[in-house]
Amino acid sequence: MKTKWIILGIAFVSFACGSNNQNAGNGQKGITDSTVKSKATTVNTPKINTDSLVQVIEKERERIESNLKSFKQKILPTKDLRAQIKQKWSKIEYYTENDQIVRIITLPYEKIVPRTEEFYFQKGILILAFINDEGLKYIGKEDKRVGKAYYFSGDAVIKEDNRTNEKETSIRTSDGERLLQEAKEYLELFPKH
Numbered sequence: 001m002k003t004k005w006i007i008l009g010i011a012f013v014s015f016a017c018g019s020n021n022q023n024a025g026n027g028q029k030g031i032t033d034s035t036v037k038s039k040a041t042t043v044n045t046p047k048i049n050t051d052s053l054v055q056v057i058e059k060e061r062e063r064i065e066s067n068l069k070s071f072k073q074k075i076l077p078t079k080d081l082r083a084q085i086k087q088k089w090s091k092i093e094y095y096t097e098n099d100q101i102v103r104i105i106t107l108p109y110e111k112i113v114p115r116t117e118e119f120y121f122q123k124g125i126l127i128l129a130f131i132n133d134e135g136l137k138y139i140g141k142e143d144k145r146v147g148k149a150y151y152f153s154g155d156a157v158i159k160e161d162n163r164t165n166e167k168e169t170s171i172r173t174s175d176g177e178r179l180l181q182e183a184k185e186y187l188e189l190f191p192k193h
Helices: 001-021 024-026 033-042 051-064 083-088 176-188
Strands: 072-077 091-097 102-108 117-122 126-132 147-153 156-162
Touching: 051 117, 051 126, 051 156, 083 102, 083 156, 091 176, 102 176, 117 176, 147 176, 156 176
Parallel strands: none
Antiparallel strands: 072 091, 091 102, 102 117, 117 126, 126 147, 147 156
């Protein structure tokens, strides 16, 4: 029993001495705490080249759009989904390539409004969301769409491209945040069978 207490005491003293003297090695080299801190804060993190990243995302969107017919498609009717989804959308279409979702499009009730929301993914991560005001008109046609594009890197909007005269009216400064959450929810709703 005494041996355990002695070992614990030695470990405690060693730990306490070491934590009070963390920068002892730095002091011998003439580096102070403030120098270490200032060097740490001046390290530059690489900046994202937004324009280049947007070009890469657009190329991926074009690739996906041009290959839609070769992808597997699953349709999810919204009648059994939560009220906000089923009131807004009649169905959700999923497109997969090599068992990975690459595109989700939400389709409205035809007699209400032609607007669609399109989500593009790379390796399961949202890269682009597009609110297409005349979506039903342009499905399968040349991309001369009117709407709003939201480009993502990780979970952050890196660029918004509003191709309409419509202003954001929600309490959020951007629909990008809402679209990110919707994309995550739609991924979870993907029909497994």
